[in-house]
Amino acid sequence: MKLFSVKLRASKDGKHISGAERITPYEKINTVINQLYHRLSRKEFDSINIKIDILKEQPLLVEKTLPVVNLTFKNHIEANKTAVQIIQKQTGLSEEKIKQLIDLIHSGASPDGENMRGAIIVDQKGNRLERDRFRGVRTTHVDYLERDKIIQKLIKKGFTERTADALALTTKNMLCPDIIVEYCISDEPDYLTGYISTKEAYYRLTPLKEKGNKKGGRIYFVKNGADIDEIYRFLEEKPVLIKDVGI
Ligand code: COA
Ligand code: AMP
Numbered sequence: 323m324k325l326f327s328v329k330l331r332a333s334k335d336g337k338h339i340s341g342a343e344r345i346t347p348y349e350k351i352n353t354v355i356n357q358l359y360h361r362l363s364r365k366e367f368d369s370i371n372i373k374i375d376i377l378k379e380q381p382l383l384v385e386k387t388l389p390v391v392n393l394t395f396k397n398h399i400e401a402n403k404t405a406v407q408i409i410q411k412q413t414g415l416s417e418e419k420i421k422q423l424i425d426l427i428h429s430g431a432s433p434d435g436e437n438m439r440g441a442i443i444v445d446q447k448g449n450r451l452e453r454d455r456f457r458g459v460r461t462t463h464v465d466y467l468e469r470d471k472i473i474q475k476l477i478k479k480g481f482t483e484r485t486a487d488a489l490a491l492t493t494k495n496m497l498c499p500d501i502i503v504e505y506c507i508s509d510e511p512d513y514l515t516g517y518i519s520t521k522e523a524y525y526r527l528t529p530l531k532e533k534g535n536k537k538g539g540r541i542y543f544v545k546n547g548a549d550i551d552e553i554y555r556f557l558e559e560k561p562v563l564i565k566d567v568g569i
Contacts, residue, residue: 323347325377325561327463330358332367338439339365342487345381345465345563381561383467387493388524389568390481398514401527405505408518408525412503413543419448427507427539428531432456437509441540443553446502451550459542459554463561464494472567479569484513485526486567492519494562500548507531509538524568 328351331341340362344354355372362370395401406420413420423444432438433455440458443451452458466472466486476486488506495501496519507516507530516530531538544553 325381326351327373327375327377327561328354328358329373329462330355330362330370332362332365332370334366334368339367343462343465344469345377345463345561377463377561378559379561381463381563382497384493384497384562384564386566386568387489387564388496388519388522390485390489391523391525392528393525394528398529398532401516401530405516405518405527405530408520409503409505409543412520413446415446415448415543423541424505427505427541428535428537430537431458431539437537438539441504441542443542443544443548443550445544445548446546451544451548451553453550453554458540459557461491461495461557463559464490465563466490467563467565472564475567476569481569488517489524489567490562490564492517492524493564494560495519495542495557496521497562498553498556500544500553501542502545503543505541505543507538509536511536 325345325347327343327345329341329343332339342358342361344358346354351374393404402424405424406417409420410417423442430436431442438456438458440460442458445451473483473486492504495504504519511534514529514531514533516527518525518527
C-alpha cells in the first residue's frame with residue numbers, strides 16, 4: 323500500500339509555534355489534514371504550512387512503544403537529580419557534564435539563546451555532534467498504525483495525545499542503534515512534565531522544568547564513534563509505524 327507523510331506546522335512572526343506529522347494511506351489524507359489543522363489552529367498563527375510526501379521506503383513495523391514509567395517529584399531540581407543519575411548510569415559521562423547540558427536546554431541551547439529547532443547530539447566523551455547548533459536534528463516519519471485506538475487506550479489511563487506523540491517519537495529514537503538515552507523538556511511554559519528514555523523504558527518526570535520557563539529541547543546521547551550520517555538518515559527518513567503502547 324502507498325503511504326504518505328502528512329506534516330503541518332504553524333508559525334507566527336516567522337517563529338515556529340507547533341507542528342505534527344501523520345503517516346497515512348492516500349484515502350485518509352484529507353481527514354488527517356483536517357484533524358491536524360483543527361489541533362494546530364487552536365493557537366494564534368499567521369502561517370500554516372502543509373507538506374505531503376509519499377514514503378520512499380516501506381515502514382518498519384514495531385510491536386510496542388517503550389513501557390511508560392511515571393515518576394513524581396516535589397520540584398524540578400529533585401527531578402533533574404534523578405535525570406542526571408539515569409543518564410550518568412547509561413552514558414558514563416560525568417555528572418558535571420550532564421548538568422551543564424541540561425542547564426543549556428533550560429536556558430536556550432541555540433547559540434542565539436533561543437530554543438534549538440531540533441535536538442542536541444552528544445557522545446560519551448561529551449562532544450557535540452549535530453551538524454548545525456541552531457537546528458540540531460529532528461526525528462520525523464513516525465506514527466501509530468491505528469492512532470485512534472492508541473489514543474483511546476492512553477486517554478483511558480489518564481494520558482493525553484501529547485504523550486502519544488512524545489512516546490512515538492522517543493520509541494523511534496531508541497530504535498536507532500547509536501542512541502543510548504534521551505532527555506526532553508517541552509518549550510511550552512506551562513507543560514512541566516519531561517521525560518528520559520533509555521532502551522528499556524520511557525520515564526515521565528513531573529515536574530522536570532520550572533513553571534513559566536519558555537525554554538525547552540531535547541538531548542540525544544549517543545555512543546562514542548557513532549555514525550552521524552546514519553543517525554540523521556534514520557531519524558529524519560526511516561518511516562516507523564508502531565502497533566501498540568507499552569502501558
Ligand atoms: N522547531 C522550530 N522550527 C521548526 C520545527 C520545530 N520543531 N519544525 C519545523 N521547523 C521550521 C524550521 O525552520 C524548518 O527548517 P530547518 O529544517 O532549517 O530547521 C522548517 O520549519 C521546515 O521544516 P520541515 O522540513 O518541514 O520539518 P520536518 O520535516 O522536520 O517536520 C514537524 C516538522 C514539526 C512536522 C516535525 O518536527 C514533527 O512531526 N514534530 C512532531 C513533534 C512532536 O510530536 N513532538 C512530541 C510532542 S511532546
Ligand atoms: P516539544 O516536544 O514539541 O515541546 O519540543 C520540545 C523541543 O524539542 C523543541 O524546542 C525542540 O528543541 C525539540 N524538538 C521539537 N521537535 C523535535 C523533533 N521532531 N525531533 C527532535 N527534537 C525536536
